[in-house]
Amino acid sequence: MSDLKEIIDPGLLSTVTGDIAVGLDLGSRTGKGVLLAGGKLYTAITPTGVFMQETADKLLDKLLKQSRVARENIAYIVGTGYGRIALNFGVTGHKIVTEISCHAMGSHYLNAKVRSIVDIGGQDSKAIRVNPATGKVIEFIMNDKCAAGTGRFLEKVAHLLDLTLEQLGAEALKADAPADVSSQCVVFAESEVISLKAKGVSAANIAAGIHLATARRVRNLVNRIGLEPDLVFSGGVSNNPGMTHALEELLGHPISKVKLDTIFAGALGAAIFAQKAASSTDEELGDYALLKTK
Amino acid sequence: MSTVLTSEAQEQLNHIRYSRDTVHAHSPAIQKLFNLVIDYVDDAEKAGKNGTKVIWAGVPWAMPLIYSAGAIPVAFSEVGRISGQEAITVSEDYYQMPAETCSMVKATAGEWHLRKQAGTSITRIFGSSSGCEPYNLAWEVMKKEGFDVYTSDVVYRAPGVEGERYEELVRYFVDEIHDFNEWLTGSREIDKESLHREIVRKNYLMRRMREIMDLRLQHPFHVKSLGIMYLMNGLTHYFGKPEEYTEVLDALVEELSGLETDEAERQRAIPLIWTGGSGQEFGIYETIDDAGGSLLGFVSSPYTRDFPEDIDPVESVARFQLQSQMAGASIYRRHVIEQQVDRIQARGLILYGYLGCSFGSVTREIYRDYFHNKGIPSINLEGTFQVGAPSGQLLTRIKAFIEMLS
Numbered sequence: 012m013s014d015l016k017e018i019i020d021p022g023l024l025s026t027v028t029g030d031i032a033v034g035l036d037l038g039s040r041t042g043k044g045v046l047l048a049g050g051k052l053y054t055a056i057t058p059t060g061v062f063m064q065e066t067a068d069k070l071l072d073k074l075l076k077q078s079r080v081a082r083e084n085i086a087y088i089v090g091t092g093y094g095r096i097a098l099n100f101g102v103t104g105h106k107i108v109t110e111i112s113c114h115a116m117g118s119h120y121l122n123a124k125v126r127s128i129v130d131i132g133g134q135d136s137k138a139i140r141v142n143p144a145t146g147k148v149i150e151f152i153m154n155d156k157c158a159a160g161t162g163r164f165l166e167k168v169a170h171l172l173d174l175t176l177e178q179l180g181a182e183a184l185k186a187d188a189p190a191d192v193s194s195q196c197v198v199f200a201e202s203e204v205i206s207l208k209a210k211g212v213s214a215a216n217i218a219a220g221i222h223l224a225t226a227r228r229v230r231n232l233v234n235r236i237g238l239e240p241d242l243v244f245s246g247g248v249s250n251n252p253g254m255t256h257a258l259e260e261l262l263g264h265p266i267s268k269v270k271l272d273t274i275f276a277g278a279l280g281a282a283i284f285a286q287k288a289a290s291s292t293d294e295e296l297g298d299y300a301l302l303k304t305k
Numbered sequence: 306m307s308t309v310l311t312s313e314a315q316e317q318l319n320h321i322r323y324s325r326d327t328v329h330a331h332s333p334a335i336q337k338l339f340n341l342v343i344d345y346v347d348d349a350e351k352a353g354k355n356g357t358k359v360i361w362a363g364v365p366w367a368m369p370l371i372y373s374a375g376a377i378p379v380a381f382s383e384v385g386r387i388s389g390q391e392a393i394t395v396s397e398d399y400y401q402m403p404a405e406t407c408s409m410v411k412a413t414a415g416e417w418h419l420r421k422q423a424g425t426s427i428t429r430i431f432g433s434s435s436g437c438e439p440y441n442l443a444w445e446v447m448k449k450e451g452f453d454v455y456t457s458d459v460v461y462r463a464p465g466v467e468g469e470r471y472e473e474l475v476r477y478f479v480d481e482i483h484d485f486n487e488w489l490t491g492s493r494e495i496d497k498e499s500l501h502r503e504i505v506r507k508n509y510l511m512r513r514m515r516e517i518m519d520l521r522l523q524h525p526f527h528v529k530s531l532g533i534m535y536l537m538n539g540l541t542h543y544f545g546k547p548e549e550y551t552e553v554l555d556a557l558v559e560e561l562s563g564l565e566t567d568e569a570e571r572q573r574a575i576p577l578i579w580t581g582g583s584g585q586e587f588g589i590y591e592t593i594d595d596a597g598g599s600l601l602g603f604v605s606s607p608y609t610r611d612f613p614e615d616i617d618p619v620e621s622v623a624r625f626q627l628q629s630q631m632a633g634a635s636i637y638r639r640h641v642i643e644q645q646v647d648r649i650q651a652r653g654l655i656l657y658g659y660l661g662c663s664f665g666s667v668t669r670e671i672y673r674d675y676f677h678n679k680g681i682p683s684i685n686l687e688g689t690f691q692v693g694a695p696s697g698q699l700l701t702r703i704k705a706f707i708e709m710l711s
């Protein structure tokens with residue numbers, strides 16, 4: 012639990028209303044939740060199960076327990092992420108919004124100057140440009156056709172190096188001569204990793220090489236929409252320090268520090284949308300016409 | 306022959322029925338349209354069994370000519386709607402087509418194979434050669450399978466080709482049309498009176514379509530995305546039933562003309578342009594509708610200008626094609642997109658193509674860049690040609706795109 016004052020960009024604090032709102036971001040690997048109530052922000056996280064509704068209910072339970080808010084006092088819920096389609100919250104008002112809009116809005120509320128976002132999740136990676144005046148998406152591009160540049164790819168490599176995903180990023184930071192991993196295809200990279208191992212290249216150097224290869228892929232996405240500072244790194248891979256380092260190196264630009272683990276950026280954006288929906292009529296939503304739709 | 310439908314295709318059929326009976330419950334014209342869609346291939350198969358000449362046809366310019374010869378064309382584009390994973394498996398396993406080959410080619414080749422096995426009455430295929438390498442491969446495969454395959458040459462009008470060079474292209478094309486007629490009817494002689502009648506019909510239908518598209522600007526949600534997609538598809542081939550298709554367009558003009566303008570509906574719609582093939586993942590269309598998008602501009606089927614009626618009809622076909630967006634170079638289509646952007650005040654472009662089509666992906670990139678620089682955002686979608694559920698990411702993209710424009 013944190014004070015909203017400490018997390019939200021001071022310029023936008025006054026737009027956060029008193030309504031109790033929940034944002035649930037059901038990613039392919041992890042479910043994240045944010046609850047806004049009484050000037051506080053609560054977060055919850057859980058692995059995504061087979062049934063999205065169960066994961067969503069579990070997140071909601073965790074948030075309610077922490078905040079001691081009664082379920083019937085929730086004004087609105089917005090669901091987002093890969094599993095959003097399946098969500099249903101009975102009588103509580105709810106909508107679904109894509110994770111692209113939610114990551115943009117969440118990042119905007121963490122730092123109103125943000126204009127670019129790199130979002131690397133379990134299944135896909137995205138580069139998003141945000142309007143700093145509204146938090147709305149101006150342009151986005153998404154890589155979803157293969158595992159290169161996604162959390163899935165890093166997970167696979169971690170496994171080959173007998174490391175956990177968390178260890179992989181930390182290991183990469185120990186590198187003294189990052190290995191040259193030319194392939195961006197998960198299938199070929201796998202054999203490259205095996206042959207690097209056979210040549211005696213250290214796990215740290217292989218890990219760094221893999222992060223750079225992944226970051227190159229993401230850089231290509233970012234280049235297509237044009238990088239404009241400030242830049243936020245969000246999504247499940249964002250708390251991998253090896254990836255942050257590789258991205259900063261390749262993009263030649265620092266990643267802005269914000270006061271919330273950006274794995275929650277999408278859920279925060281969803282919660283902000285939920286607040287807007289709770290306190291406005293559809294007509295008043297104006298700019299947020301998306302909330303008028305199913 | 307009753308159609309061999311996989312369970313995926315059955316589901317697709319249910320989706321069309323749902324769109325007919327529920328989504329378009331307010332529109333008798335669109336309901337009639339969906340009946341034509343549903344019966345197209347089955348009825349063509351029946352007509353073939355009863356002795357009518359029926360061919361698979363993948364060349365839009367040839368449709369008036371095919372009708373003028375008393376034959377029925379079954380457009381390749383309809384194969385996607387009826388073929389599922391089974392057809393793809395046949396192409397990949399039996400014909401050894403690489404997995405990354407265009408899904409359109411794999412679906413059509415596989416579906417034809419399955420239909421041959423089931424005793425189809427449509428055993429002739431007319432395609433265009435050289436335009437697409439994967440299809441050239443498919444023709445060879447289909448010949449071996451026992452189909453009577455004929456391909457005509459693609460006539461390509463490079464940017465800026467005018468004057469004598471252009472006239473040469475027209476003459477060459479006229480020759481191609483006669484060659485095709487010979488394969489179709491056994492004679493190079495074309496029944497020009499009949500072809501003229503078909504051209505007049507086509508012009509009438511294109512004018513009707515222009516009226517519909519104009520009326521839709523006032524009533525953007527009367528015809529939903531799937532409905533407009535099939536309306537446009539039908540403009541090429543009439544679902545094998547020109548008179549019935551004409552009735553659909555006439556009825557729709559009447560329907561739309563009788564509606565009262567609802568300013569709120571008009572304001573709410575996000576005007577979009579669709580260019581490229583029609584995807585078989587119907588979830589895409591539903592997502593567009595649900596997110597408040599309206600496909601008010603269409604660039605896949607040429608309908609914005611008429612065939613010349615005062616010249617020799619064969620030459621008219623050639624000139625129509627060479628003047629249209631289908632002439633070859635992507636610049637011709639780009640002009641049409643530009644006109645549509647202005648006409649409907651488009652807020653975004655949907656550039657759709659099939660996975661594995663290298664031609665398509667290059668043009669889409671050209672358009673993306675060009676329109677991006679003009680301040681028109683676009684989304685590049687790649688889907689499959691055969692039926693099947695769209696990937697979650699595809700839907701996320703389209704929804705996020707419309708959210709972005711809202």
Ligand code: SF4
Pocket residue numbers: 407408409410436437438439440659661662663664665
């Ligand atoms: S989509 Fe492209 S590759 Fe596929 S058949 Fe058409 S032109 Fe050929």
